[in-house]
Amino acid sequence: MIEDREPIRVALLGCGTVGTEVLRLLQGRPEEFAARTGAPVQVTGVAVRRPHKHPNVPEHLLTTDAAALVDGDVDVVVELIGGIEPARSLLLRALRGGKSVVTGNKALLAEHGSELYSAADEAGVDIYFEAAVAGAIPLLRPLRESLAGDRINRVMGIVNGTTNYILSAMDSTGAGYSETLDEAGRLGYAEADPTADVDGFDAAAKATILAALAFHTRVAATDVYREGISAVRPGDIAAAKSLDRTVKLLAICERVVAEDGTESVSARVHPAMIPRDHPLASVGGAFNAVFVEAEAAGSLMFYGQGAGGAPSASAVLGDLVAVARNLVVAGKGPRESAHAKLPVQPMGATPTRYHISLDVDDKPGVLSQVAATFNDNDVSISVVRQAGRGEEASLVVVTHTATDAALKSTVDKIAQLASVREVVSVMRVEGESS
């Protein structure tokens, strides 16, 4: 009988947006969790900072001493505090003490993943983290397990709900940046410090995790090129609209194969213009969507709620069931796979395409001057549009693919031309053939 088995004892660290939902769902259906894992699942304590802020948590479970809770009689530690410390020390303490871990903490995994995976491996326990990337969407387990026999070439998508919520609102209603960010915070999408979202740190941490899993390589947080959305202006959104495109913050992780066959990895996060008919263009609000391209599987698309308490709790609970099942059968989930050891390519060497919008003098010869600058830098032009406005004209250029360094240096030189009054918008272009 399942009820007669020793319960799986769970310590919950942090009871905020996600932790509250994990506790509610876990305590709401105890029989189902017992039936699915093969043993009763019992929360033995909830570590919080201010107990009086948690009237819905049974008083006997509350503690402010997370370390003592971790050291106590528990089998699994679920960490939903966020940030590096004390989360890192608490999880190392748990793993070294022989306790399995479930966490949604992408910032911690991106910075200290290797240390945590090694500690789990040495202790023979599990570390699961599905909620850390793309919230409710089952994405890490497919990469770690379902696609473990395939060869992944590219992972690209929208992995930050807060910035997608803001960009969607800017595009559809012309809403301002800061009011939309406040709303994303109220809805439980934003990080405790929302600059992690808007400056791209959250998406870059997720890209670090995705690239490591996809390419079986240790990737450091500093290996991932990062640009957030704080520099995206209404002018960029309008420029995108005029070309039937929209702006999204994308995470792109690619296997790069050089002409001599040597392989490396490129991982980057930046805003990009994509065609309005691209599947990612219709991903609105806090939804996330990720494309995975694998050699044998072909293209796969993962879509769903990427942020918010209940959706993220779904991923945490799925992990908790997996860990509990492993404990019931005395088994263990997948360990870190970093055998490929591919080098990570710098952003400057990565092939990209640019959209550039300029205000220029409306006189003969300006267009040929601009075109010559592209030519001198070996950057070829795909689309040019010029519209006169009295003394001034606007010029829109979309390039073909070139290295990011060549494109950047071309833009710098164009900005210095006497006939160029202002560089209005510069943005990378993705999702269409070059």
Ligand SMILES: NC(=O)c1ccc[n+]([C@@H]2O[C@H](COP(=O)([O-])OP(=O)(O)OC[C@H]3O[C@@H](n4cnc5c(N)ncnc54)[C@H](O)[C@@H]3O)[C@@H](O)[C@H]2O)c1
């Ligand atoms: N909110 C989301 O949509 C979402 C989605 C996926 C993953 N995550 C991740 O899950 C984690 C939690 O996110 P959240 O949105 O629930 O954050 P939150 O800020 O709402 O909750 C964190 C809670 O931890 C508490 N806390 C801080 N230090 C503590 C300590 N030393 N001991 C005990 N409690 C402590 C805080 O008081 C707070 O209640 C983060 O790593 C976040 O990146 C969040």
Ligand SMILES: N[C@@H](CCO)C(=O)O
């Ligand atoms: N702040 C994150 C939470 C989900 O990881 C986001 O907006 O996507």
Ligand code: NA
């Ligand atoms: Na997920």
